[in-house]
Structures are given as structure tokens and as C-alpha cells.
Amino acid sequence: MPILPVDATPELMQRDAWLRVLRAPGLGGIRIRQLLEHFGSIQAVASANGQQLKAAGAPAAAIQWLLDPDLERIAADHAWLDLPGHHLLGCDHEDFPALLQRAPRAPAALFIDGDPQWLWFAQIAIVGSRNPTDGGRANARDFARTLARSGLVVTSGLADGIDACVHQAALDEGRPTIAVVATGPDLVYPARHRALADAVAANGAIVTEYPPGTPAQREHFPMRNRIIAGLSLGTLVVEAAQRSGALITAREAAEAGREVFALPGSIHNPMARGCHRLIRDGAALVEGAQEIIDALAPQAAQLAQALRGRLEPGPAAGAVPERETADTSAxxxxxxxxxxxxxxxxxxxxxxxxxxxxxxxxxxxxxxxxxxxxxxxxxxxxxxxxxxxxxx
Missing domain, CATH: 1.10.10.10 (Winged helix-like DNA-binding domain superfamily/Winged helix DNA-binding domain)
Structure with a gap:
């Protein structure tokens, strides 16, 4: 059955091509980017024949899908995107965030619920344990409030613990916040964060590389962390155990050439050991938010200069603007x-x-x-x- 009207705009045709390619099994961000480079456009990828796709290195499952996609599924994706505040940014779009574009293993596209302009503002990622101490929660809130007031956009993963604290702290200051999630943009994990997710979408943006309807899957959470790091000028780890997913986010930030900050803690606090490990490995030990603001100011100024005249002023003032899993067992x-x-x-x-x-x-x-x-x-x-x- 046809999805697009005969008089579909070029933008709608491009969106349709992206949806078909993003739904193809066995591709992923790196392979899609390779196909995009090979064929020259996403529409050329979506309309290629089986022999062309095979020659370009596409796996058999992806070829089968692209030749015979589930049109009802694609139509449902279009219906979600037709709702107010819903967006799809492919890596070939001029609005795809520049910092993320330069990050290692950048996603091929982003689904967004909220205002995509916030992805271009200077961001600070704040991550940490799902089970922080009371002191860790207090520190997370204090840092998030001060950093948000400085004009930085607070970015995290909508998880329990530190993530939820920093999103709420930014909202309490009347500032935008960005949540990068490991599900489709229409789902919330954990489900109890639905009200928080709605507030984030209304005042900032929910971001994901996964299409609508994608449930929480164990392997998606660490992959989500690379986007948090890639969007941000720097990453602050508040509390983290030795094997916390927050350490993965920090490593992704370091590999992308971004700043990594860590709060020290008591030697008797197991939630401080991950931070101490980061500090031993070269992360900056910070005791106050101003240290982060000072460290990121030069990069933020460069980003602001690049954006000047490109974006309309946002509603926020200022030009500088633990891993959770459905089942943590291996x-x-x-x-x-x-x-x-x-x-x-x-x-x-x-x-x-x-x-x-x-x-x-x-x-x-x-x-x-x-x-x-x-x-x-x-x-x-x-x-x-x-x-x-x-x-x-």
C-alpha cells in the first residue's frame, strides 16, 4: 500500500527514505553512514536494488527489508512524526548537531520529542549511579542548578538516581534539559519517569537513535551513553561504582576529545570508587561548578561563535548555553x-x-x-x- 501522497514534498520523501533505512535490521549507525557515503543520498540507499545493496556491503536481512519493508510500521512512524514537537534528524541534515557529528561512532539519525535547537547549545553531561547516596543526590542537584544557571544545557539519560536529579534540578531553575534515552521516543524507561519525561520534552528535548515503539533492551543503554557524551562539551561524573555505566560515558567523552570531570568522595563510599578511578586516569577533580564553567568557557565560546546568526534565540538566557538496564545480568x-x-x-x-x-x-x-x-x-x-x- 502506498504511504506517501503523489504530491509528497521532497522533505517528506527524504523522511520516508530515512524511516525505511533506519528500520532495516542489521545495519546500525556506522553501516548506514557507510551506505549513505556509497550511494550519495538516503533516498538512493532506500531505492537501491538487491544487487547494488549487496555490492555495497549491506547484510542479507537489511536487503530483504529494504526490498519489502513493513509499510504499516513505516506508516506508524510517519504518524508519530506528524505530531507536534516530533522530529527526525538524519546525519545528512543541516540541523544535525555538529558536536555529535564529530564524535566517534555517531548515530545515523536522531528521533526527537521536543525542540531540536537545544541540541546545538553548549551542553554539560551529568551522569552517575542509579543508587546514589543522599550526599550524591545533593551534589548532583547543586551542580546541575549552578551549571544550568550559567547557560549550559544539562544533558543526562533519564535514569533513576543521578540522572533524574539533574534533569529535575535544571527544570526547577526554569532551564532546558536534554534526556538521551535507550528506547523509542514514545516510550519511557523506567515508566515511573513519565511525568519527568513529559516535562523534559516540553522544556528541552528527549533524544534517541531508536525508532518509535522500540522497548528497553539491555544493549541499548551503554550505546545510549555515547550519544550523551557526543552531544556535550564535557561530562561530569558525580558518583559511580567501579563498573558503573557512567564510566562508559566518561570514556566515550574522553575518546571524543571532550572534558571529563569527577567529584571525589570518601574512601569508604563504594559509590566514589569509580570517580577516584577516573581521577587517577586523568579526569579533572572538581569541587565546585565554577571550575567546570571556567574549563568549558573557551569551547562554549567557540560553539556560540559558530552558531551566531544561524539559530533563532532560544527561550533560555545565555549564549553558552549508572547505567540502568532492563536486566543487568550477563x-x-x-x-x-x-x-x-x-x-x-x-x-x-x-x-x-x-x-x-x-x-x-x-x-x-x-x-x-x-x-x-x-x-x-x-x-x-x-x-x-x-x-x-x-x-x-
Whole structure:
């Protein structure tokens, strides 16, 4: 059945092409960007024949989908995007956030519920434990309020604990905040944050790389963290245990060339050990929000200069504007043949991810999420973009 009217605008035709490609199984952000570069436009990707797609390296499942997509699913995506405040930004769009565009493993597209202009403002990511101490919550709120008042947009992941604290603190100051989520833009995880999510969308933006209807899946959460880091000039870790997902966000920020800040804590507080590890590894120890503001001021000024005259003034003043999972256990992957292939490909000598892709036949996007989960579970060590089995 046809989806688009015969007189569809070029913008609508481009949106339709993006939806078809984003729904294709087995692609992911890196592969979609490669196809986009190969074919020259997203519409050319969506309309390519099977032989062309195979020659370009598209997997069989994606080719089958693109040749015979679920048109009802695509129509439902269009219906969501037709609602007020809903947007889709492909990486080929001029409004795709510049900082994220330059980040490693940037997503191919973003679904947005809210105002996409906030993605261009200077952002500070604030992340931490899902189970912080009372002191950690207080510190998160205090830093978020001061940083939001300075003109920085507070960005986090809408999780329990530190994430929820900083989103609410920014809203309490009447400032925008951005939540990067690991579900489709129409779903909220955890569900009890529905009111908070609605407030974020109304005053800032909900952002995700996953299409409407995508439920919470374990591997999506660490992948979400790279977007939080990629959007932001810097990342502040408030409290984090040794294997917290917040440390993944911090590492993604460092690999993107962004600033990493960490709050020190008591040596008796297990939620401080991740922060102490970051500080030992080179993160800036901070005791007050002004230290972050001073450190980010030069980059924020450069971003403001680049945006001057491009964007309409936003409603906020100022030109400088722990991982949660549906199931944190790794036991389920023991029966997954892909994990067995990856374990067989890993050794005690660190190797880059592209070598693992050659050894396993898995995509870089798939390997990335698997490796992050295995690192959090203590089975893999990572350093400088190389991975190895962790020594017992």
C-alpha cells in the first residue's frame, strides 16, 4: 500500500527514505553512514536494488527489508512524526548537531520529542549511579542548578538516581534539559519517569537513535551513553561504582576529545570508587561548578561563535548555553552464539574492534554494545580502543 501522497514534498520523501533505512535490521549507525557515503543520498540507499545493496556491503536481512519493508510500521512512524514537537534528524541534515557529528561512532539519525535547537547549545553531561547516596543526590542537584544557571544545557539519560536529579534540578531553575534515552521516543524507561519525561520534552528535548515503539533492551543503554557524551562539551561524573555505566560515558567523552570531570568522595563510599578511578586516569577533580564553567568557557565560546546568526534565540538566557538496564545480568549471553564467537576471537593481546569484526563477521555496532556489556561484567578489558580478555 502506498504511504506517501503523489504530491509528497521532497522533505517528506527524504523522511520516508530515512524511516525505511533506519528500520532495516542489521545495519546500525556506522553501516548506514557507510551506505549513505556509497550511494550519495538516503533516498538512493532506500531505492537501491538487491544487487547494488549487496555490492555495497549491506547484510542479507537489511536487503530483504529494504526490498519489502513493513509499510504499516513505516506508516506508524510517519504518524508519530506528524505530531507536534516530533522530529527526525538524519546525519545528512543541516540541523544535525555538529558536536555529535564529530564524535566517534555517531548515530545515523536522531528521533526527537521536543525542540531540536537545544541540541546545538553548549551542553554539560551529568551522569552517575542509579543508587546514589543522599550526599550524591545533593551534589548532583547543586551542580546541575549552578551549571544550568550559567547557560549550559544539562544533558543526562533519564535514569533513576543521578540522572533524574539533574534533569529535575535544571527544570526547577526554569532551564532546558536534554534526556538521551535507550528506547523509542514514545516510550519511557523506567515508566515511573513519565511525568519527568513529559516535562523534559516540553522544556528541552528527549533524544534517541531508536525508532518509535522500540522497548528497553539491555544493549541499548551503554550505546545510549555515547550519544550523551557526543552531544556535550564535557561530562561530569558525580558518583559511580567501579563498573558503573557512567564510566562508559566518561570514556566515550574522553575518546571524543571532550572534558571529563569527577567529584571525589570518601574512601569508604563504594559509590566514589569509580570517580577516584577516573581521577587517577586523568579526569579533572572538581569541587565546585565554577571550575567546570571556567574549563568549558573557551569551547562554549567557540560553539556560540559558530552558531551566531544561524539559530533563532532560544527561550533560555545565555549564549553558552549508572547505567540502568532492563536486566543487568550477563547470564543470558552465555547461550548466545554471537558471544561465543566474540570470546573465541578475543585473546590476551589487545586488538582493535575492526579486527574483531573481521574475526567474527559481526558488525562494529553489534560488537561495540557486546564489548561494553562484557567490560561492565568484568570479562573484557579496554584501553585506547583495543580489547582483550581480562586476566583472572
Amino acid at each position: 547470564q543470558g549471553d552465555e547461550l548466545d552464539p554471537d558471544y561465543h564467537r566474540l570470546l573465541a576471537a578475543l585473546g590476551h593481546d589487545p586488538v582493535p574492534i575492526d579486527v574483531l569484526a573481521q574475526r567474527t563477521g559481526l558488525t562494529v555496532d553489534t560488537l561495540s554494545s557486546m564489548l561494553i556489556l562484557m567490560e561492565l561484567d568484568g570479562r573484557v578489558s579496554a584501553a585506547h580502543g583495543r580489547y582483550a580478555l581480562r586476566q583472572p
